Amino acid sequence: MVKKDKFYVTTPIYYPNDEPHVGSAYTTIAADILARWHRLLGEEVFFLTGTDEHGQKIAESAQKAGLTPQAFVDKMTAKFKEAFSMLNISNNNFIRTTDKNHELEVKRILQELYDKKFIYKGHYEAHYCVACEQYLTASELVNNKCPRHPNREPELRKEETYMFKLSSFGKKLKALISKGELKIMPEVRRKEILNFLDEGLQDISISRLKSKVSWGVELPFDKNHTCYVWVDAFWNYISGLGDKKNFDKFWPVDVQLMAKDIIRVHATIWPALLLALGYELPKTLFVHGYFTINGMKMSKSLGNVISPIDLVNKYGSDSVRYYVMRNIPFGSDGDVSEKGLVSRHNGELANKFGNLVSRVSALAEKCEVDNNIDVDLENIKEEFTLFMNEFKFDQALGTAFSFIDTLNQWVQDKKIWETGNGKDLYELESGIRLVTILLWSFMPQTCEKIAETFGFNISLKDLDSKLKINKKVKKSSILFEKVEFKEEELKFSGKKVIVSKSMKDLSCSIAEIKGVSVVNKNSSLERMKKEAFQSLSFDNVKKTIRSYDYLLGDKDKGSEGLSSENLWNYVIKNKKLPNINTLTDAYNLMSFKTGLIMGAYDTRKVSADINIRESDGSENFVPIGSSDKNPVKIHKGEYLVVDDSNKVITRWLTKQHDDVAVNKSTNGVIVCIQGNKDIKKSDVDEVMIDTCKLITSICGGEFKILY
Ligand code: MSP
16 A cells, blocks of 8 residues: 655664764754655655664773663763754654663564564574674685774674574565665666675574673573674664554655665564564665765864854854755765865855845845735756655755856846846745745755745745735844854974984984865976976985885895885886875976985874884884784894884884875874985985975965974
8 A cells, every 4th residue: 555645754873882972863864854845745754863872882881981781871862952952853762772662662572573483592603793793705705804993803703693584585575676666876876786785685683691791681482692784773763653553654654865884784683583483574675875074084083073052152053054055965985174064164055145134134134025926936946856765965055056156147237126027026935935935954954044034934834825914024133154264273293203212323214294275286296297208317215216226135035125215216117206195296297307315294193293113013013004014024123213112103214004105084193214324314304395395375374394
C-alpha cells in the first residue's frame, strides 16, 4: 500500500561519547530541511534523530570520565539536545537506545529472530575496531590496522557468540537494490554496495559475553550475553516512532540520511533484520559526503573540532544552516571553515538577502503599494522544487539566491524612491514572499521574521493566490549583522634548537615560518623555476654538492644519496624543476640554485624542541613517500634532526620523515638547511634568509631564525 501525504525521515543515531560536532549537526540540519520542506508541501511529517548509547566505546569513554555509563550518556545526550535545539531542529522525537521502551523492543525482536532460527550459537573470530564498533574484513585491514583508526589496534575476537544469518540475505538484497525497491543514492554508493554484495555476505556476530561488555541490552534467551550495538541501534528507526499508530502511519521510512562510513551496515544488516522479521524496507538511503575542516579530518588531537554551539553563538543558527548546505553539494565530500562561513554570511546573507529585505521594507513604509497586477514567479518555484526533490540543496539555494540578485537589480533599476510606483513595489514584495517561503526550510528564524514584517504566511499554498498586503509595512530590523572574521593569530611555536657538541663543525641553519598558505602552483614561482632551469650553471653547485661527500662515508650507509644531487639529476632528466606545492617548490628552487640540502617540515607534526645530533640507533624513521609506513633502521652514529618525541624529522643529507611533509593544510613550517664543514655558518645563514624571504613572498607568513 502506498501511503501518501506522509513523510518519515531519520538521521543516524549518534554516539554520545564526545560532545556534538559540526559533523553530526550537518546530517541533522539536512534532515531538518527535508522535514520542514515536506511539512511545507502539506505532508504529515515524522522526523527522528537521537543517540546510540550502548557498547564498549561508550563504556570506555564513561570510565575515562570517571562516571557510570548511564550518568555519562545522560550528560552527553543533554549536549546533543542542546545543540539541536540551538540549531532549530524540528525533530518529532529524540530516541535514546537506553530508553526502556526501546530496550524492550530490542529484546522482543531478538527473541523473535531466535525463535525463527535466524540467530544461532557459535564461535566467532575476527578483527574488531572498537572506535568504529564494526568488524573488519581481512581485505579492509591495512597493515593489520583499521584504515580509519590506524592508531588503535583492532581486537582479535574469538569467543562464544550468537550469530545472525546475514549470509542468507545477500541474493535477496541484491535483487531489491538492483530493482530500486531499496533505493540507494547517489548512484556511486548504489554501485559500491552492489559490488560489496557480490563478494558475498558472512554471518555476523550479534552478541558479546556480558563478562566482557556489560553495557548493552541483555539477550532475552541467554543472560550471559549482551546485544551487538548495531542490532540495538537499527531498531531505533522503528521504536522511535513511539507507538503502533505512528508505525502504521509512517512506516516504511521515506528517507534515511547518513554518511558513507555507515552505508554498508545500513544496506546489509539493517534491511536483513527487517526481511527476517517481515517488515517493509526503507524506501531510500541517501548517503551524503564526509567533510573536512580547513582541509583536515576533524580530530581532537589536531584541535580543529568545531562545536556547532560555538558557531551558533557567534553567527546565528540560520547562517550555520545556510553555510553547510550551500557550501557542499549534498552527496559529495567537501570542506568547511569558519572563514568560509563568515564570507558567505557577509557576502550572501547580509549583503544580498538582508539588504533586499531592508531596502524593500523601507520603500514599503513610505510608498503606496498597488496590487492590481499579476506576478508570475512559477518557474522559480518549479526549479527550486525540482532541486529539493533530488536532494540538490546547494542548487536549490543557488536558484533562490540568483532570484535575490534579480530582485536587488529591480530595486536598483526601478528607483521606486523616485517614481513611487506601487506596481513595481508590489512585484518586489511578491518576489520577497516567494523567496522567503522557499528558503524557510533552510533559514526558518529569518524567514519567519520577514513574513512578519510583510504580513504574509509561510505557506506554499498561499503562493498560488495573490499576495494580500493588509498591514502597514515597517522597515525591517537588520536580519544579518555583518561580522568581521578575525583569523586566530598564529604564534611561533617557541621551539628551541639544540645542537649536540659532536655536530658543531657542521654548519646548518634552522628557521620557523608561521602563517603560510600552500597551494599547487603560483605563476611567478613557475616563472622563477623556468628561469633557474634556463640559467643552469652546474660548476659552482657541483662543488657544494661534492663537499657533502665525505659525510657519506661510514656514518650514512643507510642514506640513499644526497637530496640536492637527486634534485639536480631530476631537473636535468626532466628539463624542469619538480612541481609539488608552492612551499616545497620554493625551497627546492633555492636548493637547486645553491646546491645546499634543504627541507621544510610541518610545524604541527614536530613535537617540542629540535635536536641535531648523532643517532643512538633507537629513533623512529619512516621515509617520505614510504608506501608501507613501516619504520626503517637508522645506523648508529648517523647525523639526524630529531624532535623531542625522538621522531626523525630529517635524516641528514637525504630524506625526511613521511609524517612531517608539507601539504595544502600546512600553516607553518620548520625550515632546515644542512651545510657541511666546507661552508661557513654565515653563508648558510644568508641562504636561509633568502629562502625564508622567497617562501613568504610566495606563501605568505612571517619567519624567525631559530639557529
Ligand atoms: N551510532 C552509529 C550510527 C547508528 S545508526 C543506526 C554512528 N554514530 S556516529 O556518531 O559515528 O555518527 C556517524 C554519522 O555522523 C555519519 O554517518 C554522518 O551522518 C555524521 N558525521 C560525522 N562526522 C561527519 C563529517 N565529518 N562529515 C559528514 N558527516 C559526519 O555511526
